[in-house]
Amino acid sequence: MPEVKLSNISKHYDKVIAVDSVNLTVRNGEYVTLLGPSGCGKTTTLRIIAGLTQPTEGEVIIDGKDVTFAPAGNRDIGFVFQHFEIFPFWDVWDNVGYGPKLRGLDEIEIEKRVWEALDTTKLADKVENFPDELNTPELQRVGVARALATGAKLMLFDEALGALDPKVKAIFQHELRKIVKKNKLTAIHVTHDQLEAMAIADRIIVMRKGRIVQIGEPTELYYTPNDIFVANFLGESNFIEGVVSNVTEIGSEIRLRDGSILRTNEKAIKRGKRVVISIRQELLKIYSIERLGALNFIPGKIIGYRFLGDRHSYEVKLDAGETIGVKEFARAPPSFNIEDIVTVRMDTSLAVVFRYPSDGLAPHLSLE
Secondary structure, three states: OOOEEEEEEEEEEOOEEEEEEEEEEEOOOOEEEEEOOOOOOHHHHHHHHHOOOOOOEEEEEEOOEEOOOOOHHHOOEEEEOOOOOOOOOOOHHHHHHHHHHHOOOOHHHHHHHHHHHHHHOOOHHHOOOOHHHOOHHHHHHHHHHHHHHOOOOEEEEEOOOOOOOHHHHHHHHHHHHHHHHHOOOEEEEEEOOHHHHHHHOOEEEEEEOOEEEEEEOHHHHHHOOOOHHHHHHOOOEEEEEEEEEEEOOOOEEEEOOOOOEEEEOOOOOOOOOEEEEEEEHHHEEEEEHHHOOOOOEEEEEEEEEEEOOOEEEEEEEEOOOOEEEEEEEOOOOOOOOOOOEEEEEEOHHHOEEEEOOOOOOHHHHOOO
């Protein structure tokens, strides 16, 4: 189970900086995801680790060895691509056995590795099938089996689940994690899908514009983001502007533009400072107008509604100015209609308060 260290890794393409001074350690046996919007540098970072792209600056250390300029074939890595890269005129057995053969292993060892990989990926009954006889999930399993058969202890997945439909992806991501953990592998998984990242990873590395923004366990990033971008990118959050009106030993009171007061746990920001409150849509609850004026209740009007199966999703225009989303479990038909005047209760115990950015809020909410 190799450890992977990136030290001040950068990659420049003419005037474009694809990766900018990335420092990262992936521990032995850890499953991490590189998460971020398109163009944030996550795939370039993965390709640098794999040896498919050389960095402009920095070092790549795998299992204690400097492999920065070592050929990809000398890094003992299993690589699984989004588009499978399966040889179309070979059957499953030959596709999976390609890696071991390339390494010059004898026939007995090749057969052993191929059967183990096929059993692990539940493809043992497909050994004689050709790619055009397989469905998309089966083709992805072939890609994983081929990487496993090499015997590599470091696995790299580049949007490996991107071609699967949502239901199949939910099943396969669980199986993929089980395979990695059962075989005691180290895995680095690139995705732009936040739900996939949270379901599969021990830790998530959030990237933006070539840099690492935050690293942490899924629950840590979800509930205690250190950056407005992370709070916006991971999950569905609302962002409400206000001013700290009072600070006590237990937290702060924040006055919104309509005079409503939210009491939060934040104690580090001084009175009079502008702030942005980030709160998840599922931490809100809608009540009738009779609740108007109570602490942590904000008045507004329902301006949109969608039924999401397990949730009612409301769009509420607050008197404070912002338009927010509220998601409630759909235990019954919706309780409110468009144009209803309501108040929204905020569970601010899990809200995150940020200082208002000097360059405004919009750049930090951008997904570019």
